[in-house]
Amino acid sequence: MKRRVILEVSVALACVMVCLAVWLFASMLTAPEPIAERESETEPEPEYTHFVILDPGHGGEYPGCIRGGVEEKALTLEICTRIRDKLRESAVDALMTRETDVTVTLDERCEIANASEAELFVSVHVNSYPEEAIAGLESYFYKGSESGKALSDSVLAHAESAGIRTRYSREGNYQVIRDTKVPAILVETGYMTNPAELELLMSADYQDKLAEAIAGAIVEYLGSAE
Numbered sequence: 160m161k162r163r164v165i166l167e168v169s170v171a172l173a174c175v176m177v178c179l180a181v182w183l184f185a186s187m188l189t190a191p192e193p194i195a196e197r198e199s200e201t202e203p204e205p206e207y208t209h210f211v212i213l214d215p216g217h218g219g220e221y222p223g224c225i226r227g228g229v230e231e232k233a234l235t236l237e238i239c240t241r242i243r244d245k246l247r248e249s250a251v252d253a254l255m256t257r258e259t260d261v262t263v264t265l266d267e268r269c270e271i272a273n274a275s276e277a278e279l280f281v282s283v284h285v286n287s288y289p290e291e292a293i294a295g296l297e298s299y300f301y302k303g304s305e306s307g308k309a310l311s312d313s314v315l316a317h318a319e320s321a322g323i324r325t326r327y328s329r330e331g332n333y334q335v336i337r338d339t340k341v342p343a344i345l346v347e348t349g350y351m352t353n354p355a356e357l358e359l360l361m362s363a364d365y366q367d368k369l370a371e372a373i374a375g376a377i378v379e380y381l382g383s384a385e
């Protein structure tokens with residue numbers, strides 16, 4: 160009788176041990192991952208050291224210049240988006256006054272810039288002229304703005320060294336560079352009325368080259384202004 164009790168207790172203990180082992184094993188399998196490992200799975204928030212505004216000219220009900228079915232508003236948005244992406248690779252964040260084909264008035268563009276903490280404002284357009292022969296990039300700054308001139312001259316220099324045809328960097332009286340408080344420029348990236356330049360402006364390679372030159376000038380300006 161006594162031996163039977165010992166046997167029963169032993170069997171019960173063995174059962175408890177097995178159950179405990181199974182429970183431990185199961186809990187190891189379902190254990191949450193260490194926090195460090197989980198965090199490494201998500202992309203870290205990018206750290207931007209500067210902030211600028213990019214202003215794609217026209218949009219929505221204002222197409223700008225139209226040549227051969229191509230609208231200026233589409234080209235300016237394409238070029239600005241490329242500038243923004245390149246700036247973000249250089250730790251410069253950029254807000255665009257429009258990211259889609261919507262109407263934004265000139266007043267609203269200035270308000271966006273003035274209400275922001277941006278360090279500079281770059282408006283992008285594509286030019287037109289009655290004479291087809293006229294071609295090349297132009298960059299404008301508001302009169303008396305030394306910082307605007309420095310940035311504008313730098314855009315021209317970067318474009319020239321990238322092999323982009325240029326005309327000049329000079330004073331202009333456009334509302335978006337006059338009524339914005341931060342250093343501001345307006346870049347006319349080329350002439351849609353020059354057939355060869357229009358062809359270039361429509362190509363992804365050339366848009367990328369323009370974006371690289373303008374983004375390069377912005378990064379250089381921000382670096383020297385620190």
Ligand SMILES: [Zn+2]
Binds near residue numbers: 285
């Ligand atoms: Zn325009």
